[in-house]
Structure formats: structure tokens, C-alpha cells
Amino acid sequence: DTEVTQTPKHLVMGMTNKKSLKCEQHMGHRAMYWYKQKAKKPPELMFVYSYEKLSINESVPSRFSPECPNSSLLNLHLHALQPEDSALYLCASSPGTVGYEQYFGPGTRLTVT
């Protein structure tokens, strides 16, 4: 089973809302990632969690707050977003953090109004 699940599939939120994106994997992977993808662009790394600890933050604004409650779950808390934050948010996982392929979820299409 190489499945990474993400909820919700679509999300529309206002600039003053607080919402969360969820990601889950049951492959026993120890690394999990958040990526952001704008239309016609490649995915851009936001955060990496390794063994439930934040190991990489790619200078992401604080209105995005990641959380890894356990080795299977990854959340991305959203607050006071801007319209330019509208994008496809992808979660991925890999067995470890070095030299392994990453398996992606289907993404959450976020629209900020």
C-alpha cells in the first residue's frame, strides 16, 4: 500500500479564517513533507518532518503552521492567509529522509477569497 491520503480535497477560506489540512499515511514512513504547487509550476517544498520532528522549514510565512501529532499524521494549520496562497497543497511521505522516493497524496486545492 503506497497510499497517502489528504483531506479535504477542496477548501475555500476567507482571509480571516482558520482552517487545517490533514495528511495520513500507514506505510510506516518516518519522513513527511508539505509542498505547495501553483498552476503550471513544479511543487515547491515547504516543510519536512523527520521522525516527528520538524527538520526543514523553507522560510515559509508563519501563517502556515505545520504539526506532526504522530508518525502517521501531518497537519498544516492555516491562519490569515492571502489570496496569493491559493494553490494545490501536496503532502508526501518517504521511508527515510535520505535517498528515498517520496510518495504524494492527491493534494488539497485551496482557494483564499
Added chain:
Amino acid sequence: DQQVKQNSPSLSVQEGRISILNCDYTNSMFDYFLWYKKYPAEGPTFLISISSIKDKNEDGRFTVFLNKSAKHLSLHIVPSQPGDSAVYFCAAMNTGTASKLTFGTGTRLQVTL
């Protein structure tokens, strides 16, 4: 600063023929390379990878070639099938430092009947 480049934004190939997708990179520290396929509204799907200690890796209809001196890799799909129509991203990683994947800009492959 685009460290991974896919200079062909699109490619059209007849069913049954060979599809060749190209990727160039500039960072000599990259030592692990991956290809992903992406359908609209879905997350990227891992296809095949290659370590810099190899120059070829094959998996069914997919073969990846790596030319380290030219900093160039290619994905060959033989024979091409209509279901292969998608956007293909190459990605690169420096396994000595972190798990960050750097993606190319993507090539849209269309396999025609």
C-alpha cells in the same frame, strides 16, 4: 535560479513509439534523481529513480539514463501508450544533506492514437 530544467514544455508521440523526456541540472551535488508522472488534480506519482553511481535503471517500459558529466538525464518510455499522457517532472536530491527534492518545470506528454 532553476537548478533542474526541463526545456521541452510539451511533447507529442504516437502510440507504440518511444517517448524521450529530457532533464538537465546544474547542481553537481545532486546524486539521486527521480521521475514523477502527474495527472490533472492528482498528486505526482513516483515512476523510477536512479542513483549517481549508476548510468541506467530500467523498470518495465520505463528506463532512466544518467549522464553525470553532461548533468543530463532522460526518461525513455517504450512503447508509449495513451495512458502515459500526463505531465512528467524530473526531480533531484543531494542525499548528503537533506531530503529536499528539487523539481524541474515539467514536460506535458501527449500520446496520440
